[in-house]
Amino acid sequence: MNMNLGEKIKKMRIGQGLTQAELAKRIGTTNRAVSKWENGLSYPSYPNLVRLSHTLGLSQEIYTEGKKQTEKPTGMRSLRELYKAGCGPSSSHTMGPEKICLYAREKYSRADAFSVTLYGSLAKTGMGHGTDRVIRRILGENTAIHPDYETQKVHPNTMEITAWKDNTAVGSVRACSVGGGDIEIEGALQPPIYVYEHTSFARIAAYCRQHAMPLYAYAEEREGRGLTAYLLDMWKTMQSCIRRGLSAEGILPGGLGIERKAKYLYGQHHMDESAQTKENRIVCAYAFAVGEENAAGGRVVTAPTCGAAGVVPAVLYYFREKNGFRDEDIIHAMETGGIIGNLIKTNASISGAECGCQAEIGSACAMAAAALGELLHLTVDQIEYAAEIALEHHLGLTCDPVCGLVQIPCIERNAVAAMRAINAVTLANFLSETRKISLDSVIRTMKETGDDISGRYKETGEGGLPRTGIRKCNEKPLSAYAIFGRKKEICKGLGIFTKKMLKIIELY
Ligand code: SF4
Numbered sequence: 001m002n003m004n005l006g007e008k009i010k011k012m013r014i015g016q017g018l019t020q021a022e023l024a025k026r027i028g029t030t031n032r033a034v035s036k037w038e039n040g041l042s043y044p045s046y047p048n049l050v051r052l053s054h055t056l057g058l059s060q061e062i063y064t065e066g067k068k069q070t071e072k073p074t075g076m077r078s079l080r081e082l083y084k085a086g087c088g089p090s091s092s093h094t095m096g097p098e099k100i101c102l103y104a105r106e107k108y109s110r111a112d113a114f115s116v117t118l119y120g121s122l123a124k125t126g127m128g129h130g131t132d133r134v135i136r137r138i139l140g141e142n143t144a145i146h147p148d149y150e151t152q153k154v155h156p157n158t159m160e161i162t163a164w165k166d167n168t169a170v171g172s173v174r175a176c177s178v179g180g181g182d183i184e185i186e187g188a189l190q191p192p193i194y195v196y197e198h199t200s201f202a203r204i205a206a207y208c209r210q211h212a213m214p215l216y217a218y219a220e221e222r223e224g225r226g227l228t229a230y231l232l233d234m235w236k237t238m239q240s241c242i243r244r245g246l247s248a249e250g251i252l253p254g255g256l257g258i259e260r261k262a263k264y265l266y267g268q269h270h271m272d273e274s275a276q277t278k279e280n281r282i283v284c285a286y287a288f289a290v291g292e293e294n295a296a297g298g299r300v301v302t303a304p305t306c307g308a309a310g311v312v313p314a315v316l317y318y319f320r321e322k323n324g325f326r327d328e329d330i331i332h333a334m335e336t337g338g339i340i341g342n343l344i345k346t347n348a349s350i351s352g353a354e355c356g357c358q359a360e361i362g363s364a365c366a367m368a369a370a371a372l373g374e375l376l377h378l379t380v381d382q383i384e385y386a387a388e389i390a391l392e393h394h395l396g397l398t399c400d401p402v403c404g405l406v407q408i409p410c411i412e413r414n415a416v417a418a419m420r421a422i423n424a425v426t427l428a429n430f431l432s433e434t435r436k437i438s439l440d441s442v443i444r445t446m447k448e449t450g451d452d453i454s455g456r457y458k459e460t461g462e463g464g465l466p467r468t469g470i471r472k473c474n475e476k477p478l479s480a481y482a483i484f485g486r487k488k489e490i491c492k493g494l495g496i497f498t499k500k501m502l503k504i505i506e507l508y
Helices: 003-015 020-027 031-038 046-056 091-107 120-129 131-139 201-210 215-223 226-247 262-267 275-295 311-323 327-347 361-375 380-392 410-434 439-452 470-474 477-484 488-494 499-507
Strands: 085-087 113-119 144-148 158-165 168-179 182-185 299-301
Touching: 003 031, 003 046, 020 031, 020 046, 046 168, 046 182, 085 091, 085 226, 091 120, 091 131, 091 158, 091 168, 091 182, 113 120, 113 131, 120 131, 120 144, 120 158, 131 144, 201 215, 201 327, 201 380, 201 439, 215 226, 215 327, 215 361, 226 262, 226 275, 226 299, 226 311, 226 327, 262 275, 275 299, 275 311, 275 410, 311 327, 311 361, 311 410, 327 361, 327 380, 327 439, 361 380, 361 410, 380 410, 380 439
Parallel strands: 113 144
Antiparallel strands: 085 299, 113 158, 158 168, 168 182
């Protein structure tokens, strides 16, 4: 733990005449947590760093002073904040910025123009993810967007919006898109509302055993009656997304020339196709359908993010068709999967920009495994094991979308993770007695791994698959590839691709 940060928090707090309790109330934590930070016994989480920065005016350098999160979370938020319907392709790059822009437009409704500065991951991959399209749709087509690649902010997805009237700046909004479509706006911070007091699987499982209740009943007890109606709505959105994706054809937007494949996969029939191969093909088709809809900017449900939105619906939709489960069963499965997603979101992260793809696809796989475990009436222990297997085998997975688009490798990753979730449930069904690792410890490991992964592999487009030149991908010539389809020779003839870029394109 970095003592300097604790001392700074204390100095700024006292300078503003706040007691520890008052500061804790403003940022939605306990005075015990503030005391621990000030005494160097723990380190604030990302969201609390953001709130501290906004409340006390601490500069962004606090982020660089240390990254390890040791603070224990004080509760978990509603599943309504995990499953959210919105337009893709990215919960942090389109859904979050959309909310921030709507807030700014409402706050400065008399402004005649806006300008926007993007930082961190939003600057580096925002254009590919469609952040610019969302900003201009809401704030106006002439909005100036400036990506700042250098300045480090507290959160990697930070943006500043300046409102203008008659060429004079009349106000600004600084905000972070903190993952899963959630945002934190400076000066408008609300203390988080925790509906779950338990923040570890061990404690939730103990409570469920003590009260002889399944995991889904625990969620319903905490959240009240409205939860099932809300989740039914989300389930309907997931289903219509799969149906739309299965009937759509053509090239996905963005310039990579990626063809939609869900319909093709779904329609294939091989004479000798085994039941296992058919299951794989159909589950993958469903995951592709959602992934492609998301990439095309369609309406999806974050589960837990847009980029990983295909895993949970693919598994649930397939088993609903295969076993004839009722909507009620599916809702129970979503509740159980949601508890797992919530635990990961609370104790680690569901943001690729923060912890890499293990936090998005890994979390989605764990949610899907737990949800399927619930559908198939596995015990609480078996469900834990299924989720643990699913997350464990995504540890270290980097976030490296080519050209910042949520297409390569994201769409295929959804399909692979959906199959892995089914395998995890099969293993858990037979082997849960022999397991040695708990879900809680894998979640902690995922956070530690994410902290240690280089920023080059966290949705910045600087390492991994896109290393051949994200800037070039955003330039007009790449669209030529989309126009000419797979005729690479023509593109080569135009001399607009580097060798490495062509190699990547050939792979897909
Ligand atoms: S690589 Fe994974 S984390 Fe990164 S955008 Fe794609 S799905 Fe999301």
